[in-house]
Amino acid sequence: MRGIIRTGLDHLSLVRKDNSEHDFSFSQVERLTNKLNQTPQRITAETVAEAAKVSRAAVSRAFNPDAPLKPEKRASILRIAEELGYVPDRAARALVTRRTHLVGVIVPDVCSPWESQEIDALTTALQAEGFATLLFKTRTDFSMDETLLAYMRGFNPDSVIAFTENVRPHVLTRYLDRAVPIYINYLMDEEPADGLRAREPEALYDRIDVDQWEGMEQAVALLAGYGCRRIAYLSGKRDSLAEQARRRTLAALMARRGLPPPTIIPGDFSYDAGHAGTLDLFRVGEGADAIFAANDESAFGALDALRYELKRRVPEDVKVVGFDDISQSHWRSYNLTTVKVDLEARIRALVRLILRRLKDPAAPALSETVRTRLVVRGTVG
Amino acid sequence: MRGIIRTGLDHLSLVRKDNSEHDFSFSQVERLTNKLNQTPQRITAETVAEAAKVSRAAVSRAFNPDAPLKPEKRASILRIAEELGYVPDRAARALVTRRTHLVGVIVPDVCSPWESQEIDALTTALQAEGFATLLFKTRTDFSMDETLLAYMRGFNPDSVIAFTENVRPHVLTRYLDRAVPIYINYLMDEEPADGLRAREPEALYDRIDVDQWEGMEQAVALLAGYGCRRIAYLSGKRDSLAEQARRRTLAALMARRGLPPPTIIPGDFSYDAGHAGTLDLFRVGEGADAIFAANDESAFGALDALRYELKRRVPEDVKVVGFDDISQSHWRSYNLTTVKVDLEARIRALVRLILRRLKDPAAPALSETVRTRLVVRGTVG
DNA sequence: CGCCAAATTGAAAACGTGTTCACTTTTCGG
DNA sequence: CCGAAAAGTGAACACGTTTTCAATTTGGCG
Known part of the structure; x- marks a missing residue:
């Protein structure tokens, strides 16, 4: 030191x-x-x-x-x-035990409220278990490149959590070829067309499933109950898996109720994109009865565009639903109705899986499911 | 890994x-x-x-x-x-060079927008220099206890940056007695009573000074220009040094213009405290022409209380100024006039000082000054 | 008291690197 | 072409732990 x-x-x-x-x-x-x-x-x-x-x-x-x-x-x-x-001395200890008690965390943007909440919760949990968070930043385009992976590998973290997506296969390959134990965790969020909650056929790796169907179903039910038919979807970044899962889930839920498919507003999870996209939809496009945003931050942008630029009343004229339930969502100016992911449970499960896998690399793969639910506030009803 | x-x-x-x-x-x-x-x-x-x-x-x-x-x-x-x-292998390398290329960062709350911006900028800068950020969380009461310090010391970071305050002297002592090179950096922010920008008499350690006088002077001048006389100060956490510096600076600036001393609204930097404190001031207390908040987040709380609960118009009836210029401040609902700290410059200086000190522990102490300036938006004028 | 098993202990060998110190090779001026 | 200085190289040690293995001590039981 x-x-x-x-x-x-x-x-x-x-x-x-x-x-x-x-x-x-x-x-x-x-x-x-x-x-x-x-x-x-x-x-x-x-x-x-x-x-x-x-x-x-x-x-x-x-x-x-x-x-x-x-x-x-x-x-x-x-x-x-x-x-x-x-x-x-941890360095000396690590040299012989091959355990650094470091967990690498890769994020595109620490400032994003949702990500900062994840980092915060994760750091707390890891700290309690004798580990420490090693933070790395990618570019904000969600890509995780080889350079960063190699850089991080130099620090020998015991485990790596990538709050980002699009690990290119060849990068992963190189990484795995280093004889590095890796387990990958895909989250599964949609009720597939056959109506059954699908499960991976084989459990090859530990996994955390976020069941976003439940919370989104509650949201769509609420909107439909208020007579909304034209629900627009405010997208996140195109290449984000979260984005794709949410969009598909929404489409499936709406189809199920006989609603027309959602208009897609292009976005990137940011406030500004939500703001601009909503202006477009109402000025150039056909408008909507409700906007379902891919995350809370972009929902705020939509909300402000509706109220200040477009002079619509929310929720009377247009309803808005977000996703995440970040701490800003209860602020009086927004008071956003949103789908809440149980962050605490998710992080707890994450840490539990890490520790288990570290203790016994040969343990059978495990999957845990985290639920979502609708938090009703002022932007609907 | x-x-x-x-x-x-x-x-x-x-x-x-x-x-x-x-x-x-x-x-x-x-x-x-x-x-x-x-x-x-x-x-x-x-x-x-x-x-x-x-x-x-x-x-x-x-x-x-x-x-x-x-x-x-x-x-x-x-x-x-x-x-x-x-x-x-960095562990083996660290064992012999006594350099881990880790920089410990201690924060009370990653979710706070200002802190997450600092972490983000710092991580980027350190990453570019071959270092990595090792993140630790304290309790949110700004205290940094011995346990955490000892825990962190086990990871042998090359340097430690504490975005928190109140290191208890005996803790520091124990820490220093470990033959650990430490330099402490106090920021100096107020124009003292004698009207001169004070400087530390001796340069014993590297230091970054934030010159908050400049930006706050601009804010007070603007408020005074609009005829505001009763300016209330929405506090941050009592034991925070930033809080104390800002409060004193505001008092000094107002005294200088012959304004009555500011009413102090108790707070803790949070949205909720800003909201509650403002309600109190206007319902039980004597109200104010303007509110100067210790940070942006609590300014948002004040703003929402004024507009929604107290039915005052901002800026017509009451003006609001924040401090930090976090990214949320330009959101349409808030559009906050605020004192901006040049975060980029601050982090650059920080990293520069760390690297310099690491390279040459005996180098003469250096101090760098970071400026502040007012960003005028919709909550004043 | 004596014997075997179990518990406890210390010496020494890793772990993977940086670095010193001799030694060898190259360079260069004359 | 020679000699000396400079540059390049490799063997061996140090860094501070954990862990193996053999030696020693302890405890239980007849």
Whole structure:
């Protein structure tokens, strides 16, 4: 570890007023500097072993709960280690155990509310299990290229979670050819044409299924109940799998109720695209009774376009439904009716699967299903 | 590396339609499984050395641009390494160089728009420099406790950036006593009472100063120009240093123009607190001509309370100014006038300082200043 | 008290790299 | 063409752990 940068905002007179505390910090820095210049003597297991009059192996065992060691000896070692401020070096440990306790997370855009919620929940969960989140950014076009994969591989994460899509097959191939254990998780979200919830025929890998049928069905039922017939679908990014699944599900649900197929508004999950697309639909296109957006953020854009530019009342003239239920959706200006994915459950399942697979790479594949449900707020009804 | 989990949403018929591609993936997984079960033979520098008919040291040198090695030999080694898919093991490398190329980032809440923007920008910048972001979450009360610090220390990050405050002195002490090079960065934001921009008397550590005086002065000037006298300040979290700096700066600026001191609305940077605090001010308290919020998110809460619950027109009856200029601020429903911090410049400076300090721990301390300016939108004028 | 099994322990060998230090080869001026 | 300086190279060690394996201690039971 090399440095702490404190980016909190401070202010000079505050520093002066609380003299003792801050002088303290200064002297610490100086002490540190001195220390740095003289002896960079590191505290290692050897140091602890000498202090505790045991072997280095015993120290190692003291920190690995499963290793055999007489309880009182372990306690004694841990106490001394605590006093000395010893912490096992993860780099050295990783070198021999082949476990870094790092989980690589790939996202196109940390700022997106939905993604930031996922990162937040995931980080919390991983932290509780002794892991840490290693964050990587792709381009925002959802592509995950070979360069990034190789770059990340250098950090040896124990597992990789890609909140992005379109891993090109040849990239994956190269990756797998490295003798890297990989399991891929496809989510299945649509009730297929035959009316049965389909399951993968073979369970080759761990998987989390998000059952988006349920929540979307509730939404369509509600809209239909209000007499909406012309429901437009505000798309997400074309190449996103989430987008495709949601679009198909909506089409299937509407067909089932004898409604005309949805008008497709092109979009990319962003506020601006939702705004522009909605303007187009009503100015150039044929309008709609309701807009079903691929995510909440673009629903906000649609909502603002309807209210401010197009002077329509929501929900009286046009109804709007989103997808995700991000925290902004309950804000008074939007108060969006939306399909909520149980994020907590999803992340819990994710972490559970990771840990299980890490513990036993040969365990049989498992799949878990996460539900969705409609949250009714002000933009419908 | 152990696994890739793909959390994109997929859907069964899609899988079936694009048969070739997905069969491909399946077979990959199987090949992998086989590989895993037979020989987990890792590709190491030794492997490459044999293939290239050079020593292992040469391979190491090939990957360290500064090490002496005949150019053509380096090229040849790199080519063969590429073919074999060899990447130097960072754990082993870290063990000897004491550099992990990890930068620990501590945040209370990834979901907060401002913080997620910082994380996003920082991750991008670090990635470009060969580093990776290691993310940790504190409690949302801005405190950074000893447990987390110790936990993070185990990962040996080269540097730590704490987007949170209130490191308790004894925690810091323990931390420094580990012979860990640390530099602390206080930001200084207020024009002090004597009217001069104060500077730290001694440059003991690298530092980034955010000059929030400039942008806030523009905001107050604009408000005063519209005849606002009773300006309320919507606070952030009490113990946040940013909060304290902004409050003092506002008070100083208003005093300078002979305006009465601002009414303080308690808050915590959140939408809900902004909403509730504003309701209180107007229902129980004395109201105001304008509200200056500690950040944009709470300004949104104030705005919604004014418009929907209190039936005031913004900006005609009451004006609102925020701080940060997050991406939501340009959304049509809010269209917030706000003080913009030059985030890009701030992150660039941050990364520059980190890299410089890492390269040369003994370099003289440096400070950089980041400016702020007012972005005028619809909530004032 | 004596014996065998079980529990506990320490020495030493990995793990995969960077780096020092001699040694060899190349370069270059004369 | 010679010598010296420079450049390039490889063997061996260090980094701080975990883990194997053999040795030692402990405990139970007759």
